[in-house]
Amino acid sequence: xxxxxxxDPSLLRRINSAVVLHALRDNTPLTLTDLSRITGLxxxxxxxxxxxxxxxxxxxxxxxxxGEARKQGRPARKFRFRVEAGHLLGVEIGPHRVxxxxxxxxxxxxxxxxxxxSETAEADERLDRVRHVVADVLRRxxxxxxSLRAVGVGSPGIVEADGTVRLGTAxxxxxxxxxxxxxxxSFRCPVVVENDANAAAVAEQWKGVxxxxxxxxxxLAGLSPGAGALIGGRLxxxxxxxxxxxxxxxxxxxxxxxxxxxxxxxxxxxxxxxxAVAKVFALAKEGDARAGEAxxxxxxxLVHDVAALSxxxxxxxxxxxxxxxxxxxxxxxLRRELSRFCLRPPRVELSMLGEAAVATGALRLALDxxxxxxxxxxxxxxxxx
Amino acid sequence: xxxxxxxDPSLLRRINSAVVLHALRDNTPLTLTDLSRITGLxxxxxxxxxxxxxxxxxxxxxxxxxGEARKQGRPARKFRFRVEAGHLLGVEIGPHRVxxxxxxxxxxxxxxxxxxxSETAEADERLDRVRHVVADVLRRxxxxxxSLRAVGVGSPGIVEADGTVRLGTAxxxxxxxxxxxxxxxSFRCPVVVENDANAAAVAEQWKGVxxxxxxxxxxLAGLSPGAGALIGGRLxxxxxxxxxxxxxxxxxxxxxxxxxxxxxxxxxxxxxxxxAVAKVFALAKEGDARAGEAxxxxxxxLVHDVAALSxxxxxxxxxxxxxxxxxxxxxxxLRRELSRFCLRPPRVELSMLGEAAVATGALRLALDxxxxxxxxxxxxxxxxx
Numbered sequence: 001x002x003x004x005x006x007x008d009p010s011l012l013r014r015i016n017s018a019v020v021l022h023a024l025r026d027n028t029p030l031t032l033t034d035l036s037r038i039t040g041l042x043x044x045x046x047x048x049x050x051x052x053x054x055x056x057x058x059x060x061x062x063x064x065x066x067g068e069a070r071k072q073g074r075p076a077r078k079f080r081f082r083v084e085a086g087h088l089l090g091v092e093i094g095p096h097r098v099x100x101x102x103x104x105x106x107x108x109x110x111x112x113x114x115x116x117x118s119e120t121a122e123a124d125e126r127l128d129r130v131r132h133v134v135a136d137v138l139r140r141x142x143x144x145x146x147s148l149r150a151v152g153v154g155s156p157g158i159v160e161a162d163g164t165v166r167l168g169t170a171x172x173x174x175x176x177x178x179x180x181x182x183x184x185x186s187f188r189c190p191v192v193v194e195n196d197a198n199a200a201a202v203a204e205q206w207k208g209v210x211x212x213x214x215x216x217x218x219x220l221a222g223l224s225p226g227a228g229a230l231i232g233g234r235l236x237x238x239x240x241x242x243x244x245x246x247x248x249x250x251x252x253x254x255x256x257x258x259x260x261x262x263x264x265x266x267x268x269x270x271x272x273x274x275x276a277v278a279k280v281f282a283l284a285k286e287g288d289a290r291a292g293e294a295x296x297x298x299x300x301x302l303v304h305d306v307a308a309l310s311x312x313x314x315x316x317x318x319x320x321x322x323x324x325x326x327x328x329x330x331x332x333x334l335r336r337e338l339s340r341f342c343l344r345p346p347r348v349e350l351s352m353l354g355e356a357a358v359a360t361g362a363l364r365l366a367l368d369x370x371x372x373x374x375x376x377x378x379x380x381x382x383x384x385x
Numbered sequence: 386x387x388x389x390x391x392x393d394p395s396l397l398r399r400i401n402s403a404v405v406l407h408a409l410r411d412n413t414p415l416t417l418t419d420l421s422r423i424t425g426l427x428x429x430x431x432x433x434x435x436x437x438x439x440x441x442x443x444x445x446x447x448x449x450x451x452g453e454a455r456k457q458g459r460p461a462r463k464f465r466f467r468v469e470a471g472h473l474l475g476v477e478i479g480p481h482r483v484x485x486x487x488x489x490x491x492x493x494x495x496x497x498x499x500x501x502x503s504e505t506a507e508a509d510e511r512l513d514r515v516r517h518v519v520a521d522v523l524r525r526x527x528x529x530x531x532s533l534r535a536v537g538v539g540s541p542g543i544v545e546a547d548g549t550v551r552l553g554t555a556x557x558x559x560x561x562x563x564x565x566x567x568x569x570x571s572f573r574c575p576v577v578v579e580n581d582a583n584a585a586a587v588a589e590q591w592k593g594v595x596x597x598x599x600x601x602x603x604x605l606a607g608l609s610p611g612a613g614a615l616i617g618g619r620l621x622x623x624x625x626x627x628x629x630x631x632x633x634x635x636x637x638x639x640x641x642x643x644x645x646x647x648x649x650x651x652x653x654x655x656x657x658x659x660x661a662v663a664k665v666f667a668l669a670k671e672g673d674a675r676a677g678e679a680x681x682x683x684x685x686x687l688v689h690d691v692a693a694l695s696x697x698x699x700x701x702x703x704x705x706x707x708x709x710x711x712x713x714x715x716x717x718x719l720r721r722e723l724s725r726f727c728l729r730p731p732r733v734e735l736s737m738l739g740e741a742a743v744a745t746g747a748l749r750l751a752l753d754x755x756x757x758x759x760x761x762x763x764x765x766x767x768x769x770x
């Protein structure tokens with residue numbers, strides 16, 4: 001992978017480098033004197049570290065403030081963190097769509113793109129689609145591929161630590177796919193792969209409805225629902241990465257399948273036909289009786305899933321997301337039923353990020369990866385290079 | 386609370402004291418030279434710390450080995466940790482029984498006692514029973530009450546951090562009871578109160594079937610089941626202390642109550658009548674058809690609960706406990722059904738500690754508390770005294 005820090009790779013030097021970068025990232029431009037005061041490092045050490053960081057492209061001299069420039073004598077030089085020194089991608093690979101978000105090192109989104117893909121598309125076709133959308137976003141924003149420092153990917157299924165999909169029934173050819181490895185060939189930078197609901201949970205805490213909560217369950221409601229949980233602010237993946245894979249939860253104690261649950265005819269819906277589902281939601285709103293009954297069955301299942309998760313985990317907040325529209329009707333029944341079943345019912349809110357949740361979480365995971373490289377001493381000590 | 390460390394309470398001195406104690410606890414008797422080598426502290430520092438610890442009663446001089454004694458000249462003095470310098474209690478307060486375990490500071494059990502109590506007994510009567518059993522155990526073992534350094538208590542219900550029972554429907558008068566405060570009046574030492582299933586999970590990892598697992602769910606199977614989870618080796622209490630309070634889980638999606646589920650007549654069983662349940666288990670083993678059906682209903686519920694917990698948490702190991710006998714028949718159906726419902730089924734084992742699980746876990750929590758006081762520098766820094 002690309003080295004972000006220049007100069008001497010000795011541990012102490014890297015720690016000092018991380019400390020100085022941290023100070024620059026969290027502040028307006030700083031002088032060497034400021035940096036020495038904030039970090040507690042000696043002036044010569046700070047000078048050496050800043051020199052290295054400038055050579056590595058992570059720090060630049062900032063232009064003097066107008067006020068400063070007007071003062072007598074030469075103002076002290078100021079330095080800032082170059083957020084544009086690297087870029088990150090957040091990628092959602094879903095059943096019907098791949099979508100991509102691009103940011104600089106501060107995490108602010110500077111580009112986005114998405115493209116439909118058939119739910120029957122094989123893995124190769126789906127990955128091709130990803131590459132096309134990425135190329136398109138990079139071209140439109142003028143960001144060089146070599147500037148990418150990490151790529152985060154959110155996708156359905158149980159994902160191993162190395163980015164292999166251990167089990168993923170929602171997408172054809174997904175089970176066993178070495179997804180991380182396949183994508184690393186296109187990107188020459190670290191690729192972090194995470195389950196989609198887990199990524200969405202991370203996103204809602206970063207930029208969504210859960211910014212004030214450390215104990216959060218995100219439920220990706222859908223015909224094949226999944227959940228992601230943050231416990232004490234950290235993603236809970238489970239022993240085998242399968243925590244929150246609640247597809248079978250509602251089958252406990254009864255026999256219906258989700259497709260039958262949501263159908264308004266005698267034919268079950270296709271497991272991933274979200275358009276058909278959106279139509280059912282819309283019909284129900286218009287007062288269609290059969291659609292209303294289907295909505296009710298859907299809500300019952302959601303209540304069941306959320307109640308079971310809440311009883312097991314006792315989160316502070318449950319976030320419901322996954323479908324762009326039509327979910328607002330489920331909040332009231334959910335809150336009412338949870339207060340019946342849970343000794344301590346959680347707060348329930350709709351996702352603020354909607355369709356962008358998974359890609360946003362994937363972007364955050366890429367940013368976490370780079371920040372660990374740049375700022376975390378602990379990680380520096382054990383980094384595999 | 387009683388101070389365990391003598392001498393100067395300055396932070397550095399307390400850190401050094403903890404480091405030396407740690408070395409003495411984890412080894413056979415050591416000389417001052419050994420201690421200086423192991424801890425990296427100077428010889429005079431070690432001498433000062435050991436003097437203080439001897440004054441505080443936590444360290445004594447060990448008699449010389451026979452071999453040493455026969456050598457020429459005076460052998461170097463050796464020191465050992467006085468495990469008998471303090472004692473701990475682990476207490477289970479259950480619907481039918483209170484039981485007590487006593488140990489010295491090494492956690493080895495040196496006394497035990499228990500006594501039946503009616504499930505209709507009010508809180509005062511139940512706490513009286515606890516005091517009697519404790520007094521009896523102390524008397525029989527000759528341990529002075531003043532030697533108690535911490536008391537751990539496991540009890541049904543949602544327990545707040547200060548030891549108040551927020552909600553506890555299994556015992557009369559339990560909801561709202563300031564259980565920790567009430568017991569602290571009897572024991573002038575810290576009292577740690579924990580939910581019973583949580584305590585049992587801790588116990589199985591300490592001395593039971595889960596010593597090799599950090600991701601464990603303990604299911605206290607019963608007519609009113611509860612669960613405790615260790616995630617990454619740490620107890621997961623949930624945002625409001627209600628994680629694993631799964632009493633209502635099986636009601637999701639159907640209407641039956643647990644009492645009706647297990648009855649072999651048209652009358653439901655009393656919610657906490659475990660004798661009646663044991664009888665049903667025994668009859669089922671003898672081939673009684675109605676008892677067999679009741680067993681089947683019980684097993685279905687257990688499967689449902691365990692599957693839901695496993696889907697939500699993805700533990701490595703599920704431990705089933707709570708009833709002394711009759712549970713061995715549920716293992717096979719549990720394993721079979723979990724492999725149907727879970728993408729990554731956990732290992733399932735019976736509790737090794739059986740009826741002693743809750744009191745054993747309570748004892749471990751008391752020991753944790755004392756060890757934090759004695760050994761943890763982190764805790765020392767923030768200790769509220």
